Amino acid sequence: MSKKSYRAAINEALRQEMRRDPTIVLMGEDIAGGAGAPGEQDAWGGPLGVTKGLLAEFGRERILDTPLSESAFIGAAAGAAATGLRPVAELMFVDFMGVCFDQIFNQAAKFRYMFGGRARTPMVIRTMYGAGLRAASQHSQSLYPIFTHIPGLKVALPSSPYEAKGLLIAAIRDDDPVIFFENKMLYDDEEEVPDEPYAIPFGEANLTREGDHATIVAFGRMVKLANAAADRLEKAGISCNVVDPRTTSPLDTGTILECVEDTGRLVIVDEASPRCNMAADISALVAQEAFGALKAPIQMVCPPHVPVPFAPNLEDLYVPSAERIEAAVRAVMAYKAREAA
Amino acid sequence: MQMNREDLLQAYRRMRTIREFEERLHLEFATGEIPGFVHLYAGEEACAVGICMQLTDRDAIASTHRGHGHCLAKGVEVAGMMNEIYGRKSGLCGGKGGSMHIADLSKGMLGANGIVGGGPPLICGAALTAKVLKTGAVAVAFFGDGASNQGTTLESLNLASIWNLPAIFVCEDNGYAESTSSAYSVGGSQAGRAAGFGMPCHEVDGFDFFAVHDAAATAIARARAGEGPSMLHVRLSRYFGHFEGDATTYRAPGEVERLRAERDCIARFRKRVTEAALLDDADLDSADEAVTGEIEHAVADAKNAPLPSEADLLTDVYVAY
Numbered sequence: 003m004s005k006k007s008y009r010a011a012i013n014e015a016l017r018q019e020m021r022r023d024p025t026i027v028l029m030g031e032d033i034a035g036g037a038g039a040p041g042e043q044d045a046w047g048g049p050l051g052v053t054k055g056l057l058a059e060f061g062r063e064r065i066l067d068t069p070l071s072e073s074a075f076i077g078a079a080a081g082a083a084a085t086g087l088r089p090v091a092e093l094m095f096v097d098f099m100g101v102c103f104d105q106i107f108n109q110a111a112k113f114r115y116m117f118g119g120r121a122r123t124p125m126v127i128r129t130m131y132g133a134g135l136r137a138a139s140q141h142s143q144s145l146y147p148i149f150t151h152i153p154g155l156k157v158a159l160p161s162s163p164y165e166a167k168g169l170l171i172a173a174i175r176d177d178d179p180v181i182f183f184e185n186k187m188l189y190d191d192e193e194e195v196p197d198e199p200y201a202i203p204f205g206e207a208n209l210t211r212e213g214d215h216a217t218i219v220a221f222g223r224m225v226k227l228a229n230a231a232a233d234r235l236e237k238a239g240i241s242c243n244v245v246d247p248r249t250t251s252p253l254d255t256g257t258i259l260e261c262v263e264d265t266g267r268l269v270i271v272d273e274a275s276p277r278c279n280m281a282a283d284i285s286a287l288v289a290q291e292a293f294g295a296l297k298a299p300i301q302m303v304c305p306p307h308v309p310v311p312f313a314p315n316l317e318d319l320y321v322p323s324a325e326r327i328e329a330a331v332r333a334v335m336a337y338k339a340r341e342a343a
Numbered sequence: 344m345q346m347n348r349e350d351l352l353q354a355y356r357r358m359r360t361i362r363e364f365e366e367r368l369h370l371e372f373a374t375g376e377i378p379g380f381v382h383l384y385a386g387e388e389a390c391a392v393g394i395c396m397q398l399t400d401r402d403a404i405a406s407t408h409r410g411h412g413h414c415l416a417k418g419v420e421v422a423g424m425m426n427e428i429y430g431r432k433s434g435l436c437g438g439k440g441g442s443m444h445i446a447d448l449s450k451g452m453l454g455a456n457g458i459v460g461g462g463p464p465l466i467c468g469a470a471l472t473a474k475v476l477k478t479g480a481v482a483v484a485f486f487g488d489g490a491s492n493q494g495t496t497l498e499s500l501n502l503a504s505i506w507n508l509p510a511i512f513v514c515e516d517n518g519y520a521e522s523t524s525s526a527y528s529v530g531g532s533q534a535g536r537a538a539g540f541g542m543p544c545h546e547v548d549g550f551d552f553f554a555v556h557d558a559a560a561t562a563i564a565r566a567r568a569g570e571g572p573s574m575l576h577v578r579l580s581r582y583f584g585h586f587e588g589d590a591t592t593y594r595a596p597g598e599v600e601r602l603r604a605e606r607d608c609i610a611r612f613r614k615r616v617t618e619a620a621l622l623d624d625a626d627l628d629s630a631d632e633a634v635t636g637e638i639e640h641a642v643a644d645a646k647n648a649p650l651p652s653e654a655d656l657l658t659d660v661y662v663a664y
Contacts, residue, residue: 008445027475063475069505074498077464078471081482084453085472108458109465117446117454118437119659154660178661252661336527 003174006195008160008188009052011167012128016053016090018199019174020060023088026174027139029066030054030092030128037067049094050130050189072098076127077105083125083179084113090174095137096129096145096183110179111154122177128172132223132273133310133321134187136308142310142317144273146221147280149181150250156180156204163193168202169248175201185223196342205252209261213241217261220246220271220324221280228271231327240335250280258284259292266297267334270325276304298337300329346556351616354396354552356630358388360421363413363638365583367427368411371642372587376389378430379388381442384412386582386599389608390515390547391416393555394483394575397563403451403482404468405462407515409581410455412455413485419447425641426442431648439659451480459520462486467499470572481509481566488529489520491536500540500574505554509566511559512537515549521585522593537574549579550606553615579608594641602632 006014020026034057035046047054057065067153068075072093079091093099099106106127113121133142147158156178160166166184173180211218211232220228225246232242243261247254262268268288272281281302288300303322311317346354365385372381384391387409395404395416406413414424419435427434428442435447446454453469456462466484473480490496491514503510514533518525537544543565545558555577562573580602582590591599616622 025476027471066471066506069501071498071502073495074464074467076663077461077495077499078468081403081405081453081465081468082472082475083468084448084465085469085482087468087472087475089468101494104458104461105464109456109461112444113446113454115660116436116440116444117448118435118439120436121446121448121454153662156661187408233548 003194003196005192006163006191007192008163008184009050009165009190011195012161012170012184013055015167015170015174015199017056017059020056020064022199023149025086026088026090027064027066027082028056028090028092029068029079029306031068031070031094033092034062034065034067037062048092049187051093052189072102073105073135076102076107077109077267079125079127080105080110080123080179083110083120083123088124088174090126090128093127093129095141096131097140097143098144106179107152107155111152113179123179124177126173126180126182128182129167130186131183132185132187133317136312136314138312138316139309142185146181146183146250147274147278150280151278155251156179157183158248159183159222159250160206160248161222161246162188163191165202165208165246165248167195168200171199172201172204172225176204183222187223194269202248204249205254206248206256208246209243209256209257209270210246210247211242211244213243213265215240215242215265216246216267216269217243217265217336218269218271218327218331219284220244221250222273224271224273227322227328230324231331234324234328235331240331242331255287259288262288262292263295266295268296269301269327269334271301271303271322273305273322276302276307279304298334301334303327303330348621350396351622352626352630354392355612355616355622355627356415356634357392357396358612359550359631359634361385361388361391362416362609363634364411364415364421367638367642369583369587376646377428377545379441381428381587382409382585383581383583383587386602386608387414387515387517387549387579389552389555389612390513390549390577390579391485391543393552394513394559397556397559398451398483400449400451401478401480403453403466403480405453405466405469405484406455407462407485407487408455408457408459409487409568410443410445414445414447414455417452418450419445419452421637422641422644423447426648427644429645429648430650431597431645432651432655433648437655437659456536460486460490460495463496463499466510467502467506467508470503470510471506473509474506479567481511481563483511483513485513485515485564487520488514488516488518488525491533497536500536500542503572504540504542507569507571509569510572511562511566511595512572514574514576516576516578517581519593521586533574533576540572542572544574547575547577549577550608550611552608552612582641
């Protein structure tokens, strides 16, 4: 056990899994960097240094820098997965899915079902998401609901370094295609992470705070903000469950529903655009399955339905904050049911 | 490459199987018993067979929406395919794929594909598998003149070239992307495109089985030797519409009849092997008879086979709801 950053935890998961299984290859743009160039090899180790150092151990046979051709290499990952490799492809920013989405949702996602269970597609697409880097509309989106919508894909959203290592190892060992969403604002976060490999099973939510008054369900980086809000509320005498579902597909609906049954109040924090996002999805689930337990209307804490803006003050207004989460919890606590007519 | 008597007989039988399969589907589709869309390969048989008969089960192919010919040429079994096309539980994909998604990975057949241009990136992946695991296998992407204009195809040519992959890109240029002619839709030439990505291109008469076979032999040998990818630009023609139900009014009057009468790949093969006394009419006639019986049997079997059960709706995929 030692303190590791989110970046280092991902790197360690990749390294340990590649040592264990020679069929694992990595591919992506600049994941080593410097391919064919006169200067340093492994010049970048990925645009944010996540894969740095893997080239030295595994060589260019298994660390494959690609041209800027997402359709070709994401599709190649699918074809390689169907024929015996276990590729981990890096789609640098999830915003780039627009140029290769067919290979993900019409090819990789559908092979197993469409071919009557006679194909498996063990591939992982690691991708960066989320606002906060002042990267504007085309490098800041939180597009995980789109992938969650597609049957055949699994979707993981690690919320901390510990989660990142365990969920990535589980993703690599999974025989279905997994889209692994790394929040770009978390790479420098540190916490204690076991040195040995471990897998965190998909579809099992993590309860990061336990409380009696309200339940907060949050995804990815929003878990950190939800924990901060819950800690502040605790001091004010309001105790919250904070549920990190870890994966949106599979989704641990059981834990969410149990927490709602216990507390009767639900706040969902989702960095994705509000229409058809996870907050809307879980609201529908709770309305169907736990309507009678609710003591207040569900609160959704989401960005406004606009592209991610560039100006720092606007971007800060855009992203859900611990303050907004706290206010939403206070709102569900303050809600008084209308008198029956 | 020299072909022995057995190879020739097998080539003939596979081409005849495809022709009979497709001619029969043309008739059966008109009865309304076959669900969905069907795109027939009749007329193009020499291409699929001339290439696939030189591949093993370890070698991978990716096909197109017009995929029956590639499947049969790669050795996928007739009955399983027919059952699949009829949407039966006993189909190769349990009735969940249908005509546009028939696959048999045990035969190296990575699937017909409903997305034009869907296959070439997958084939880069299959070729990468062969290269990384050093299996000696090759991977072949079949795509049409329509798909030749998709970015996926052009990106794949580049990726295969820079990674020196054991891949073969077969452009089946039947002259029409749906109803739009390749004379209109293709800028430059296929050979020029291949050259642009640094790979050789063989211009092939797709009505001539032996021409396809020879070009494929060269490309496959190059790929197996680790010398990199090639393209085959195969000019051929489909005898039916883009899909069954297409009135094909965009074709010239008499165009298909003339091709059938003058250039048909199977008739040409038959003439050549009998004139050279490599096979005789009796061999070929008995192959015809066997094929007719096999297709007849497959259709009858498929029509009577059970449908998938309600439980099958939710298997072979992770289901949350």
